[in-house]
Amino acid sequence: MTHQSTTTHTTNYNNWRNSALDLRAAAFLKLSKGAWWLRILTLVIVDCFALFFAWKLAQYQVSPVDTSTYSQNNRISELMVLQIASLALQGTYQSGQQRCDYWGIIKTLTFAQGLILLVSVLYQPIIEAEKSTLTVSWLLSTTFVITGRLAIELALKYLRQRKIIGCNSVFVICEPEYYEQTTKFIKNEKRYIIRGTDTARALDRYNREATLEKLNRLGITEVFIAWDAIKNRMFLCWLFQAAGITVNIIPMQLKPIHRQVYIQKVGGMPCLTVSCPTIIGKDFWLKRMFDFCFTALFLLFASPIYLAIAIAIKLDSPGPVFYKQTRIGLSGRQFKVWKFRTMRPDADKLQKELEALNETKDGIIFKIKDDPRITRIGKFLRRYSLDELPQLFNVLLGEMSLVGPRPLPTRDVDKFLDHHFLRQEVLPGVTGLWQVSGRSNILDFEQVINLDMSYIENWSLQLDFEILLKTVQVVLKKEGAY
Structure with a gap:
């Protein structure tokens, strides 16, 4: 490459990225896109009601006396906070199918219940009840929480099928020969609306800025990118993340990826998802x-x-x-x-x-x-x-x-x-x-x-x-x- 052509490259690069920030940074701290807050709020409210009724019913079953005193309700609230925190740390409030990981919910609530029992035995009773109360509350807590999650999942499926609530707006980046197959899988999921598609050229150095502007204009919350389009551009995940957009990678001839990803199925198609943090940057x-x-x-x-x-x-x-x-x-x-x-x-x-x-x-x-x-x-x-x-x-x-x-x-x-x-x-x-x-x-x-x-x-x-x-x-x- 001649000196003149490389100088031209440098000049074009300067013009293209004249006002850009470090690709790891949002303009400043901002929240991720999408209705993730509504998902978390709904799940927490349903879990709180399920856990509260589980504890009250457990107390009543063991000792059918007045269970509505202020001190008892206050202790139940403290126990519920511990259980909700355990569920949050387990990731059951994240996007995707984590909320339906019923086996994970059982293990988490079992751990929380064991922790409550350990503290009660070693230090002081957190709640004035017999051990049978803790056993019954564990059975009822897992049953009620799983029932609540199942009800939410069925309700979401029903509402999305009838277009009563909105679906996530997504954008697909892959080569034309894969459009039909990829979009078919995504549509099978019933929770996405495909707002547009483009080829791998949308990720080229001189096109990225225009692509991000287009995604923001369309209100895109997630992108599906074919592996062939991003295999040498994994750093672009930072750009999408800074824009508050979750990246789903459609695996084709994968090589090791040194990033925090989780695997989910979208309409039966395996995807590697690089999730977007709640607070970006x-x-x-x-x-x-x-x-x-x-x-x-x-x-x-x-x-x-x-x-x-x-x-x-x-x-x-x-x-x-x-x-x-x-x-x-x-x-x-x-x-x-x-x-x-x-x-x-x-x-x-x-x-x-x-x-x-x-x-x-x-x-x-x-x-x-x-x-x-x-x-x-x-x-x-x-x-x-x-x-x-x-x-x-x-x-x-x-x-x-x-x-x-x-x-x-x-x-x-x-x-x-x-x-x-x-x-x-x-x-x-x-x-x-x-x-x-x-x-x-x-x-x-x-x-x-x-x-x-x-x-x-x-x-x-x-x-x-x-x-x-x-x-x-x-x-x-x-x-x-x-």
């Missing part, structure tokens, strides 16, 4: 809050270290303390990355003369093991990655995160192929999976892309903390740093 904004707070505290306490490094640089060689270079960040935006200067002041000019010595296989990233431009103090700073410390200023400004794909210079991005731009979908980081998996020892840029994509697709707060801890170990061992 909360994990990403927690990450941003942690980035800001941790960085601010670190800069406050580490200021003497910064001062000592600055003095050492000034004594070692002439030139500025800091080195600022234009890097390409989120959505192709340019920004100035801060580093402690580790090279001669004319290093950028000398780089053109050293291009022939570049050790990377594809030439995208410029790396030389014994770079003659590096100063004496610069070698020490690079060995322990201390030259990267000023990038915490970029984190405070919101231009970078503590963890993410490393931002690359304009010179490198100008040589990108089309699929390389995927790493620009998320906020760049001071450290990342690339840095803890070999750093400068990785000389093939495709390996870097694979690591970045693995990070994006499997991102979680836990993964960020693991990378931060691994970074400390890698720096102390001086692995792959030069």
